[in-house]
Amino acid sequence: MEKKFINPRLLVIIGMILAGALLRLIPHYPNFTPIAAMALFGGAYFNNKKLAFVIPFAAMLLSDLFLGFHSTMPFVYISFALIVMIGFNLRNNKKVLNIAIASLSSSILFFVITNFAVWASGGIYPLNARGLVECFTMAIPFFQNNVLGDLLYTGIFFSVFELARLKFPVLTNAHA
Numbered sequence: 581m582e583k584k585f586i587n588p589r590l591l592v593i594i595g596m597i598l599a600g601a602l603l604r605l606i607p608h609y610p611n612f613t614p615i616a617a618m619a620l621f622g623g624a625y626f627n628n629k630k631l632a633f634v635i636p637f638a639a640m641l642l643s644d645l646f647l648g649f650h651s652t653m654p655f656v657y658i659s660f661a662l663i664v665m666i667g668f669n670l671r672n673n674k675k676v677l678n679i680a681i682a683s684l685s686s687s688i689l690f691f692v693i694t695n696f697a698v699w700a701s702g703g704i705y706p707l708n709a710r711g712l713v714e715c716f717t718m719a720i721p722f723f724q725n726n727v728l729g730d731l732l733y734t735g736i737f738f739s740v741f742e743l744a745r746l747k748f749p750v751l752t753n754a755h756a
Contacts (some may be wrong), residue, residue, distance in 0.1 A: 588748070588751060589750065589751045590631075592751055593622070593625050593741070594635055596621065596737055596740065596741065597618050597622055597635055597639045598639050600614035600615075600617060600618040600621075600639065600733065601614075601618065601639035601640060601642055601643040603733075604643045604647065605643055605646055605647070608729075610721075610725055611722040611723075611729065612725040612726070612728060612729035613733075614729065615640065615660065615690070615730075616663050616683065616687060616690060616726075616729075616733075617683070617729075617730060617733035617734040617737045618636045618640065618733075618737075619660050619661075619663035619666075619686070620663055620664075620666060620667040620670065620682055620737075621636075621667065621734070621737040621738065621741070622635055622667060623663070623667020623668045623670065624667040624671055624674060624738070625667075625671075625741065632667065632668070633661065633664055636660065636664060640657070651701055652694060652697040652698055652701060654697075655693050655694050655696075655697035658693060659689055659694060662689055662693075663686045663690070666682050666685060666686055670682055674738065674742070679734060679735075679738055680731065680734075682734075683730045683731050683734040683735075684727065684730075684731070686734075687723070687726050687727045687730045690726065691719065691723045695715055695716050696715075698715055698719075699711060699712050699715040
């Protein structure tokens with residue numbers, strides 16, 4: 581019986597996602613994190629769709645164990661899952677413009693879902709149109725950081741992997 585080893589491509593992809601999770605633990609500007617980049621990257625580079633969800637989710641959960649949980653966490657994870665699916669659309673079309681559009685789309689999606697959840701929880705803002713507008717308005721400074729962080733980390737993740745793939749052709753292996 582032949583032993584199967586985890587291939588280098590898989591190890592590099594997992595390592596990059598875990599590095600992203602660790603970056604959440606160091607001091608940073610509010611919402612300037614690699615959350616969306618981890619999800620987009622996983623969706624774009626794992627050939628196995630189950631791994632595209634499991635590995636980024638596990639990395640996020642591990643970092644959340646240190647950061648703590650809050651009542652709107654399910655909406656954060658729903659956003660994260662949808663961003664992984666946006667990453668699926670990049671699999672065969674990893675052009676700079678497509679990646680930038682996916683990153684911006686991820687930022688907007690995360691902003692809308694998570695801030696709607698904050699409003700809907702009823703703890704901070706009145707449950708009416710005025711409260712919804714106030715909730716989104718108050719979140720704009722965080723959205724700016726979110727967009728900048730998403731663009732930066734997405735650029736880093738995709739660029740580093742593609743440069744590494746050029747230098748080490750074994751990372752082109754399609755079994756990850």
